[in-house]
Amino acid sequence: MAAVTEPTTRSNPAVDPRGQDRRRASGPSQRRRGVLALAGTYAVAIVASAIAVFPILYIVSASLNPNGSLVGANAMFSSIDIANYVTLFTTPAQPYLAWFGNTLMIGLSAAAGTVFLGALAAYAFSRMRFSGRRFGLTAILVVQLFPQLLGVVAIFLMVTAIGDIFPALGLDSQMGLILVYLGGALGVNTYLMYGFFNTVPSSIDEAAKLDGAGHARIFFTIILRLSAPILAVVGLLSFIGTASEFVVASVVLADPAKQTLAVGLFQFVSQETSANWPVFAAGAVLAALPVVVLFFLLQKYIVGGLTTGAVK
Amino acid sequence: MTLISPSPRRASRRPASAPTASRSLAGMLVKIAALGVLDALVVYACFVLAMDDSWTLLVLVALAAAVINWVYLRRGGLPAKYLLPGTVFLVVFQLYVVVYSGYIAFTNYGDGHVGTKDDAIAVLIEKSLTKTADSPAYDMVVLERAGELSFLVTEDDGTARIGGEGRPLTTAPGAEFEDGIAVAAEGYTTLDLAHRFSRQEEIAGMSVPLSDDLDEGALRTKDGTTAYAYAATMRYDEEQDAFVDAARGTVYRDSGLGAFTADDGEQLLPGWKIEVGFDNFARAFTEPSVRGPLLQVIVWTFVFAGFTVAATFAVGVFLAMILNNPRVRFRRTFRVLLILPYAFPAFLSALIWSGLLNSQFGFVNQVLLGGAEVPWLTDPLLAKVSILLVNLWLGYPYMFLVATGALQSIPEEYVEAARVDGAGAWSVFRRIKLPLLMVTMAPLMIAAFAFNFNNFNVIYLLTEGGPQDISTDMNVGATDILITLVYKVAFGETSGRDYGLASAFSIIIFLLVAGISLIGFRRTKALEEIH
Numbered sequence: 001m002a003a004v005t006e007p008t009t010r011s012n013p014a015v016d017p018r019g020q021d022r023r024r025a026s027g028p029s030q031r032r033r034g035v036l037a038l039a040g041t042y043a044v045a046i047v048a049s050a051i052a053v054f055p056i057l058y059i060v061s062a063s064l065n066p067n068g069s070l071v072g073a074n075a076m077f078s079s080i081d082i083a084n085y086v087t088l089f090t091t092p093a094q095p096y097l098a099w100f101g102n103t104l105m106i107g108l109s110a111a112a113g114t115v116f117l118g119a120l121a122a123y124a125f126s127r128m129r130f131s132g133r134r135f136g137l138t139a140i141l142v143v144q145l146f147p148q149l150l151g152v153v154a155i156f157l158m159v160t161a162i163g164d165i166f167p168a169l170g171l172d173s174q175m176g177l178i179l180v181y182l183g184g185a186l187g188v189n190t191y192l193m194y195g196f197f198n199t200v201p202s203s204i205d206e207a208a209k210l211d212g213a214g215h216a217r218i219f220f221t222i223i224l225r226l227s228a229p230i231l232a233v234v235g236l237l238s239f240i241g242t243a244s245e246f247v248v249a250s251v252v253l254a255d256p257a258k259q260t261l262a263v264g265l266f267q268f269v270s271q272e273t274s275a276n277w278p279v280f281a282a283g284a285v286l287a288a289l290p291v292v293v294l295f296f297l298l299q300k301y302i303v304g305g306l307t308t309g310a311v312k
Numbered sequence: 313m314t315l316i317s318p319s320p321r322r323a324s325r326r327p328a329s330a331p332t333a334s335r336s337l338a339g340m341l342v343k344i345a346a347l348g349v350l351d352a353l354v355v356y357a358c359f360v361l362a363m364d365d366s367w368t369l370l371v372l373v374a375l376a377a378a379v380i381n382w383v384y385l386r387r388g389g390l391p392a393k394y395l396l397p398g399t400v401f402l403v404v405f406q407l408y409v410v411v412y413s414g415y416i417a418f419t420n421y422g423d424g425h426v427g428t429k430d431d432a433i434a435v436l437i438e439k440s441l442t443k444t445a446d447s448p449a450y451d452m453v454v455l456e457r458a459g460e461l462s463f464l465v466t467e468d469d470g471t472a473r474i475g476g477e478g479r480p481l482t483t484a485p486g487a488e489f490e491d492g493i494a495v496a497a498e499g500y501t502t503l504d505l506a507h508r509f510s511r512q513e514e515i516a517g518m519s520v521p522l523s524d525d526l527d528e529g530a531l532r533t534k535d536g537t538t539a540y541a542y543a544a545t546m547r548y549d550e551e552q553d554a555f556v557d558a559a560r561g562t563v564y565r566d567s568g569l570g571a572f573t574a575d576d577g578e579q580l581l582p583g584w585k586i587e588v589g590f591d592n593f594a595r596a597f598t599e600p601s602v603r604g605p606l607l608q609v610i611v612w613t614f615v616f617a618g619f620t621v622a623a624t625f626a627v628g629v630f631l632a633m634i635l636n637n638p639r640v641r642f643r644r645t646f647r648v649l650l651i652l653p654y655a656f657p658a659f660l661s662a663l664i665w666s667g668l669l670n671s672q673f674g675f676v677n678q679v680l681l682g683g684a685e686v687p688w689l690t691d692p693l694l695a696k697v698s699i700l701l702v703n704l705w706l707g708y709p710y711m712f713l714v715a716t717g718a719l720q721s722i723p724e725e726y727v728e729a730a731r732v733d734g735a736g737a738w739s740v741f742r743r744i745k746l747p748l749l750m751v752t753m754a755p756l757m758i759a760a761f762a763f764n765f766n767n768f769n770v771i772y773l774l775t776e777g778g779p780q781d782i783s784t785d786m787n788v789g790a791t792d793i794l795i796t797l798v799y800k801v802a803f804g805e806t807s808g809r810d811y812g813l814a815s816a817f818s819i820i821i822f823l824l825v826a827g828i829s830l831i832g833f834r835r836t837k838a839l840e841e842i843h
Contacts, residue, residue, distance in 0.1 A: 038637075038640065041634045045646045048631055048650060049650055052652050052705070055661065055664050055665065056652060058675060062667075070670060070674065073675070074675050074678050117398035118398065121398045124394035128390060130391040133391075136395065143406055145762075145822065145825060145829060146822050146826075150413065150795070150798070150818045150821055151412070152818075153413060153802045153815050154409045154410075155405070157412070157811065158409070158412065165361060165369075166357070179401070182401040183401045183402060183404060183405020185402070186398040186402050190398070215390060244659040244769065246659060246768060246769050246772065247795075262769075265660070265663065266663065273667065273670065274670075274672075274673055291655065292652075292655045292656060295654075295655035
């Protein structure tokens with residue numbers, strides 16, 4: 001992916017004349033210590049990278065290994081075959097395609113909703129001055145102390161009660177689940193966007209206002225467009241959060257065909273760990289691939305968002 | 313003059329302003345359309361709620377709709393127009409959830425305590441219905457109207473009576489007889505054999521009250537052609553507000569526990585939902601079968617979250633430090649490899665690790681340890697160690713990412729100045745870099761603590777909280793943290809569901825996390841002021 005090697009000529013002591021000077025100036029014992037430290041650094045970096053990468057290599061290998069069990073998966077890359085991927089999509093006992101589609105649908109809807117609702121609020125906080133503004137900003141943070149996760153019992157009972165009157169939003173309804181997730185739309189994400197909107201110079205709005213643009217137009221065509229990176233990050237973070245959410249999803253969605261990947265794959269693999277392992281591996285690889293790719297594409301923004309958002 | 317030759321300025325201005333006008337008109341139309349759709353949904357919802365007799369909810373929904381319409385149709389009040397959509401969801405699915413959780417924590421809501429007292433009485437009478445030895449038999453047919461089934465029975469005196477589930481027998485309208493047995497009634501369809509067969513289960517599950525007084529018993533049938541009178545063995549005595557077991561003579565009274573209770577403490581279930589005050593909290597901290605496991609779980613939750621934050625911080629900062637050395641080659645490659653665990657969805661990683669650490673077949677035991685059977689996830693102590701290590705694997709890249717950024721923003725002059733003053737590598741780190749890192753990272757560490765305090769996925773997907781603690785009746789395991797305990801108490805399959813106790817635990821978590829965050833953020837504020 002971004003595995004680009006550093007332009008190393010500058011930092012390579014063998015080529016760098018300044019480095020050679022320094023080495024000549026320092027005594028041989030210090031030189032040896034430097035070399036030792038560097039060797040140690042490489043050793044640690046290589047071991048750490050190996051530990052970091054190993055489980056992922058392992059699951060990729062397991063997914064390609066036609067020897068169908070957990071033990072069989074231990075012989076890494078001994079044979080390569082796509083049989084597990086075929087089984088994954090052709091066995092009705094585990095509706096993987098449905099899980100994948102559900103996760104995509106629920107995750108994308110919740111992410112889009114979160115971005116939209118959060119951006120609306122962030123725009124108001126960033127560009128307008130009104131009484132209750134400070135209170136609103138603080139309230140959003142304070143509410144986060146009680147994550148939805150904690151209220152899972154209340155959410156379950158609420159959704160059950162709603163379903164008695166409106167079955168379309170009750171238990172086993174993905175629409176209902178999305179609405180529940182949108183309850184968490186105003187939160188840290190709003191802060192991320194608020195911070196970013198503040199960096200868009202308000203002189204741009206002023207100029208647009210002079211040209212006769214209304215607030216809605218400024219919001220949709222200027223602010224949102226200039227803030228595209230942060231919208232992408234919030235969307236991705238929210239998508240990953242929703243797609244890996246287990247507790248609420250497992251309680252609201254009971255019908256296997258309606259479940260998400262997190263719930264479905266967990267039940268699939270915990271029923272019969274060894275026998276289902278290779279097929280699970282294939283499912284895990286396919287599920288992780290898009291997330292990993294998107295993560296590295298947006299890495300720069302995500303890291304920026306993580307630090308500023310949490311500090312504010 | 314203007315008519316004949318419009319000035320160039322005006323000519324150029326007009327096309328510029330025209331689209332704006334049409335845009336705002338379009339915006340207006342979108343707004344009205346959206347409000348229209350919303351109002352249509354609200355009217356539908358109110359209609360359904362009225363059918364359901366949920367008048368309080370109806371008033372709330374109508375009021376909310378009125379507020380929304382007012383906000384968007386009036387002039388001005390612009391901030392509200394932008395804040396309202398998110399706020400609506402926040403209020404319903406976040407604030408209300410908090411309040412409702414608080415309420416449930418003060419009830420006995422759970423298995424056996426779901427409905428109202430009247431529901432419980434009806435169910436208890438129905439449950440106690442048994443076929444008596446001299447129970448009279450009635451000829452009958454099954455009728456259907458609008459999907460609803462009814463029994464048409466012929467009494468001994470030849471009159472036809474009709475009734476259904478929850479509808480006591482009454483005289484049947486326009487009954488038709490065949491050989492003295494009523495076979496059809498006006499407005500109803502008689503089920504033929506095939507239909508009776510296909511709805512057999514539903515028919516066998518029905519009990520039709522003989523009269524308005526439930527104690528008189530009810531009619532049941534197995535085959536749909538003969539019904540028997542079933543009598544209740546339990547009688548509800550309204551004056552005493554108690555159930556009397558006719559055969560044994562036991563009296564079950566409503567003693568305020570949410571169920572009819574005999575003098576020896578035996579309860580009739582189902583009971584009903586009542587408010588129990590601080591009982592759930594009192595149970596949590598005084599009842600030995602709850603207190604012991606709960607205290608263990610609280611301690612482990614703190615260890616888990618605390619160790620995770622400390623260890624991920626140490627490893628993340630250490631790796632960031634050594635890779636910050638410009639003499640190391642392939643730094644970018646190393647960095648990408650090191651943050652892979654963060655890019656990989658955590659719920660999948662947890663499941664993968666559960667396979668790797670499987671004691672019989674897992675890679676760690678089979679390949680790395682040459683066939684040993686180390687109970688990584690099944691021994692109480694080792695399972696905790698495994699959880700901590702796996703969570704370290706999952707969590708250090710976040711600290712690594714942040715530390716890498718923070719280290720690069722430390723001005724080189726500070727370090728140089730310290731070196732000139734004779735500081736070694738360690739004291740440069742200890743006295744210059746670490747304090748500066750802490751300014752950025754301390755708030756993140758508090759956030760990470762709060763997150764890991766409720767890190768359900770790692771625990772549940774790796775061990776399901778197990779191995780099970782067999783020294784207690786409670787469904788709790790050695791690696792359960794508070795939030796997985798909430799889940800098990802509320803939705804566990806082995807033990808009954810206890811929503812009240814689970815919500816009480818939720819409130820306890822909330823108080824703990826809120827307290828810690830408050831103290832933590834005060835501290836970091838102080839830290840920021842120092843620097």
